[in-house]
Amino acid sequence: MTAPEGKRRAPRPLHEMRDVYDFLEDVRLRPGLYAFQSSILHPQSILFGFKVAVEIHGTTGAAPFDADGAFTEWLRHQSNGQYGSLIWGHAIELEAKDRGVPPMDLFFELLDKFRAETAR
Structure with missing residues (x-):
């Protein structure tokens, strides 16, 4: 993820994070x-x-x-219930395997879509 001027944002210390999404952006920056x-x-x-x-x-x-949270329900709807009651991490792992993509990449793709759709 890059900042608007093309520079990569530096990770934030935990005490500077406002919510779970700030934490997930740090995961995106340093997935390893x-x-x-x-x-x-x-x-x-x-x-x-x-x-x-x-x-x-x-x-x-x-x-x-x-x-039973919003992301979980949204993901079930996106997959037309394909993964039933699996926890969202397992569902993403299976979908990533089917698509041949890294699970973390798929997670952030889905997270961005979820946030865009639920922000409306």
Whole structure:
């Protein structure tokens, strides 16, 4: 991801991140730090841990990525239910394998589409 003037944005320290999407942009910048062999399952586990921390501390945050969250429901609709009740990480892994693309690339493609459609 590049900034408008063509320079790549530097990763932000955690204390400067405002929400889960800021964190995911850091994952996009440095996927090797968060994912082994381009697997989306590792970042999904991080988001699950984020959800647990949010619930323990009574705040809000990763709800779109919960098992029944907006991203999960959107993804089920996009795939016409092809992956049934699989968690979204596994569904993306299977779709990426079918398409012959890295799962992280597919995840960010889908995330961008999800954000564009739900921002309206």
